[in-house]
Amino acid sequence: MQDKPVALVTGANKGIGLQIAKDLAAHGLTVLVGSRNFARGQEAAKTIDGDARALQLDVTDQASIAAAAARIRNELGRLDVLVNNAGISHAGEPGRSLEEMRKSRRPSVASLDEVRAVWETNVFGVIAVTQAMLPLLREAPAARIVNVSSSVGSLTLNARPTHPYHPMFSVVYPASKTALNAITLAFTIELESTNIKVNAACPGHTATDLNNFAGPRTVEQAAREPVRLALLGPDGPTGTFSNEDGPLPW
Ligand code: NAP
Numbered sequence: 421m422q423d424k425p426v427a428l429v430t431g432a433n434k435g436i437g438l439q440i441a442k443d444l445a446a447h448g449l450t451v452l453v454g455s456r457n458f459a460r461g462q463e464a465a466k467t468i469d470g471d472a473r474a475l476q477l478d479v480t481d482q483a484s485i486a487a488a489a490a491r492i493r494n495e496l497g498r499l500d501v502l503v504n505n506a507g508i509s510h511a512g513e514p515g516r517s518l519e520e521m522r523k524s525r526r527p528s529v530a531s532l533d534e535v536r537a538v539w540e541t542n543v544f545g546v547i548a549v550t551q552a553m554l555p556l557l558r559e560a561p562a563a564r565i566v567n568v569s570s571s572v573g574s575l576t577l578n579a580r581p582t583h584p585y586h587p588m589f590s591v592v593y594p595a596s597k598t599a600l601n602a603i604t605l606a607f608t609i610e611l612e613s614t615n616i617k618v619n620a621a622c623p624g625h626t627a628t629d630l631n632n633f634a635g636p637r638t639v640e641q642a643a644r645e646p647v648r649l650a651l652l653g654p655d656g657p658t659g660t661f662s663n664e665d666g667p668l669p670w
Contacts, residue, residue, distance in 0.1 A: 421496070425560075426492070427451050427502075428451075428454055428499060428502050429441045429444070429452070430504055430545075431505045431506025431507065432452075432453040432503075433453060433457065433461045433464040434464065434628070434629065435626075436568065436626060436639050436646070437454075439640060440568075440647055440650070441468055441472060442468050442472075444650060445472050447647075449501065450472075450473070450496065451468065451470070452473055453475060454488070456476070457476075461474030477549070479506045479541060479545030479548065480540045480541055485552045489555075492556060493556060498560055499553055499556035499560060499563070500561075502564075502565045502566070503646055503650055504545075505568040506541060507541060508541045508542065510534065511538055512531065525591070526590065527591045534592055538592050538593055542593070542600060558616065560616075562615045562616075562654060564619075564649065565617070566621055566649045567618070567619070567620045568623060569620040569621065569622055570597040571622045572589075572593065572594040573595070573598040574601075574670060577668075578594065601670055604618055604619065604620040608659035609659070617657070618658055618659065619657065620660070620661040621645040621661075622661070623637070623646060623663070624664065625637055628642075641664070644664050
């Protein structure tokens with residue numbers, strides 16, 4: 421088993437996940453750059469200063485998840501931090517205009533195939549990866565799980581008619597983040613008698629492929645809250661949902 425703590429970031433070959441991987445490596449952790457395409461993970465790992473290694477991991481593929489967990493155990497013997505970052509915002513036809521996308525996501529007409537595809541990554545993928553990594557995380561002295569969620573999944577905020585995202589709340593992406601928040605709480609409750617802390621972070625609206633680089637925030641800003649939660653000390657909280665400005669309502 422190696423002495424240095426080990427972090428796994430899913431979907432770390434680009435975007436916010438890559439920045440989280442860079443920041444954790446800068447803090448001295450060995451970082452596993454989870455990537456469903458191994459070559460893309462290798463390219464990303466090369467851009468990281470510090471100890472960063474690509475790890476093939478498709479969060480929707482049980483065989484890939486099991487192989488990744490086995491590789492971590494065999495090659496490193498420990499896992500201290502799991503950042504469930506991989507996510508998709510839609511799974512429909514490419515080339516649709518924003519207006520077409522908005523219309524197609526209305527609960528009354530949303531394609532169940534698209535709902536299932538988004539939830540497969542954003543929700544079931546997180547359960548599957550967390551379950552597979554928990555035996556290693558339980559062996560770590562003070563493991564941390566961070567789920568990269570979004571305030572667009574906050575039921576409290578979206579129930580307010582004055583909230584800017586109120587009209588956009590949909591069963592595709594926003595509700596997948598609501599479910600992710602529920603899953604965060606469920607794992608927190610099961611693990612509250614252990615040294616493992618489980619928290620959800622919203623990175624804020626950030627310019628990445630997820631939104632055609634429309635968000636105003638940089639990946640450097642977006643990574644701050646997930647990284648803070650990944651590096652929480654023994655007195656840090658568990659079972660929280662927050663962004664850089666503080667707690668968010670569930
Ligand atoms: P991004 O640049 O599109 O990155 C998403 C990452 O997830 C990519 O590495 C992608 O890999 C990976 N991924 C997708 N499906 C996967 C799968 N089945 N298995 C493994 N990896 C998979 O988007 P991002 O903005 O950085 O998103 C990161 C997280 O932040 C997501 O959970 C997102 O919901 C959340 N978030 C983003 C924003 C925002 O404004 N950007 C706001 C709130 C929350 P490929 O390169 O192979 O596609």
